[in-house]
Amino acid sequence: VQGGLYRDLVQKCVDEYKRLGFSLYCLGSPTPLMTAYRYRELVSMIATTRQVLGTVKPLHLFGAGHPMMFALAVALGVDMFDSASYALFAKEDRYILPEGTVRLEQLSHLPCSCEVCTRFSAKELRELESGERFRNLALHNLFVCFQEVEAIKQAIWEGRMYELLERKARSHPALYEAFQYIFRDEETLQTMALHTPLSKRRGLFLFDTTSLQRPEYRRMTEWLRRWTPSCLEAAVLVSHKAVVNRRLEKLFEMLAKVVGDGCFEVFVHDTPYGLVPLSLYHVFPISQTTYPETLVKQLEDKIFREAAETLAKHGFKKIIIIETRRETYPGYSRKLAHSLQTSLSKEVVYTTSK
Ligand SMILES: [Zn+2]
The missing domain is CATH 3.20.20.105 (Queuine tRNA-ribosyltransferase-like)
Known part of the structure; x- marks a missing residue:
């Protein structure tokens, strides 16, 4: 040629x-x-x-x-x-x-x-x-x-x-x-x-912002943008640590106690992918991604900004952030609650799981 x-x-x-x-x-x-x-x-x-x-x-x-x-x-x-x-x-x-x-x-x-x-x-x-x-x-x-x-x-x-x-x-x-x-x-x-396969033999490693250019990451964030909720009553935001460490049944028992009657959508709020609906959390490559917690810290502004955009786009009536015993880093969820409250100008309920 x-x-x-x-x-x-x-x-x-x-x-x-x-x-x-x-x-x-x-x-x-x-x-x-x-x-x-x-x-x-x-x-x-x-x-x-x-x-x-x-x-x-x-x-x-x-x-x-x-x-x-x-x-x-x-x-x-x-x-x-x-x-x-x-x-x-x-x-x-x-x-x-x-x-x-x-x-x-x-x-x-x-x-x-x-x-x-x-x-x-x-x-x-x-x-x-x-x-x-x-x-x-x-x-x-x-x-x-x-x-x-x-x-x-x-x-x-x-x-x-x-x-x-x-x-x-x-x-x-x-x-x-x-x-x-x-x-x-x-x-x-x-x-x-x-030409990048939809799933792979091994999970993804993300190191820093350079890793966010990889096709699997870009494709997943695109899918997340197209996701639509089935309930608009409440959005409940939890840490990925709460999803990994608890059996789902237990998690929902705890969430029902906090949220009360009515339907709600659960989101994982602290991944490099941003706000992830629980229904997609186990879809490759999200929960198969390994990354340093410093990456979430590095992406904090982006995650908070995009979380606000997603929640505003769907128009959830209520936003609840649940602080779990282990945080991605100290103060993360409190900071997120504050940021969402400011940018959405609506009440964001901040509570602990205990
Ligand atoms: Zn040699």
Whole structure:
């Protein structure tokens, strides 16, 4: 595929090729962009080609020779790559690491357990005769490339590709910039969301606000916006800790005592997803998400603001916040009650579960 960074040229090229009916498309070459650390442009080039090509035909990336960008390429829809860089780097005495490259003379230890790195020390590897050194370095470099490919396959299988990308993105500031760039492009995000499974073998890890760009999170917050309540009498807000620790039957017994007669909707109020109706709390990935409590603290303003918007949109007659023994962090629910009272200008009942 020709056209590089120019979408119209890529489009024209792919349209012509489609007429010829190829079963595999190849894109090249990222090497000049990679050597200059121009990862953002590399991302743009791959994303454009994948969008124009659609998702059915496999895409090969020529000259993608460094494991630090394999995950990024795969996330954007590359299925295959090839490169001679493992040998070219070895020729220049450069040792590939999953997150970068170092010159052999910069190594005091070999941070790898491949066949070569367990046989030699860094000093011994440096002192080998040049032909032997080249052969062994090339073997090591190739090993690191294959190891990365296996790590990517495993991450895809587990549904943890995004988490792998988050880790890889921190290998180099230019890679981090490219990673952020992917998530600013609405079209790329929509393509990713479309091909992200609805449920996965393992739950989600959210670390900080960067994690909120992941397709599963975005899709769930979209669903939450479309949810409609079945009762508008009262909205009862509880902590996720109350939902996890009690049997539901017990929780409802306690809620009936607090709320009294009449129907009510229960919401979990302290998750990175914002206000979550209890009926959706166990839908993947909400209750399968692991996150540090500091993330809720970081998102406090957003959670409070969106909670007010949701409650105002549905027009609940009464809002009740129940403080449970264990809070996400001290004072959370009291602060939420105060914030809702101010922004909704209606009475918010604040009570404890004891
Ligand atoms: Zn090695």
